[in-house]
Amino acid sequence: MLATVNRVLLAVVGAVLLAVGGAVLAVGFGAPPPSWWLHQGPHDVLLTTAERTRWRGDGWWWPTVIGALALLVLLALWWLTAVLRRRRLGELLVDTGDGAGALLRGRALEGVLTADAARLDGVAHAHVALTGRREAPAARVRLQLEPHVDPATTLDQLTARALTHARESAALEALPAEVRMRGVRHKAERVS
Template sequence: MLRTVNRLVLGLVGLVLFVVGGAVLAAGLGLAVPSWWPWGTRHDVLLSRARRVRWHDQDWWWPVMIAVLALLVVLTLWWLLAQLRRARLAEVLVDSGDGEGALLRGKALESVLEGEAEGLEGVARARVALVGRRSAPGARVSLLLEPHARPAEALGGLEGEALEHARGSAGLESLPAEVRLRGLKHGARRVS
């Protein structure tokens, strides 16, 4: 979702800047601009004094401006914090027995989990993302099941084989997993 929001916001900001900048440049070069455009000649200023002080004597002006600016600040801070938060765990801390510990790449563990999950009966495709802290990781697993698959068996195989192997090989006490199951779309069978 964050990727979609980023693309949408950047696209809208880019489009607005392109249109406004192009229109200001056209007016500055003396080219024809639409009649509704506020700056028609190269000698027009962007904000005249009359426009700057137009609403200052109105009672609603300052509360509306403060509310709009506060909303803009909150949305900007939400977007910034969402950018800083990592969606995936980059590495997992493995107890090596020497007191130091070793680091296992998160992507390697994800790909092994995906491979084992895709090898289960009835699983067409698997996607795994490690989340949490490197000392206490968790997994988000998405399984795409084939039409003949039994969800209980696929879930039992995932827990009993793939997740158990990952726990054992990484030396983890637990590896909690959130599993989402979806069925593969298929056409109806014809009966003759």
């Protein structure tokens, strides 16, 4: 959902900035201003002295302006942290038994888990993403199942084979997993 909100906000902000910036450039180069434009020509100022000093003496003006700008900055910071936050685990800390430990790339373990899950009977497509911390990873598994497959059997096989193999090979104490299964939709074909 956050990706959708991000795309919609970027599209709206981009469209507004493009429209206003294009209108400013066009009017600045001498084109006739659009019907919705606030001023009549390239020599008009954006805000006159009267418009700039209109509410300066009122007690509510500056707290409102500062509050609105602070809210805008907080929303921009929230948006930036949401975009920059990593969704996937970059590396795992593996206990090698000698007390030093080793780092395992998260994509490598994801690839192995995906291949193991895809080899299960009745799995048409598999996708695995590792989340969490490098000391305590978790797996998000998405499976597309063939129509003839029992989901409970596939889940048991996934737990007993792929997840157990990954947990033991990476020397992890636990590897919690969220598994989502969907059936493959086949298009209807005309039989003649």
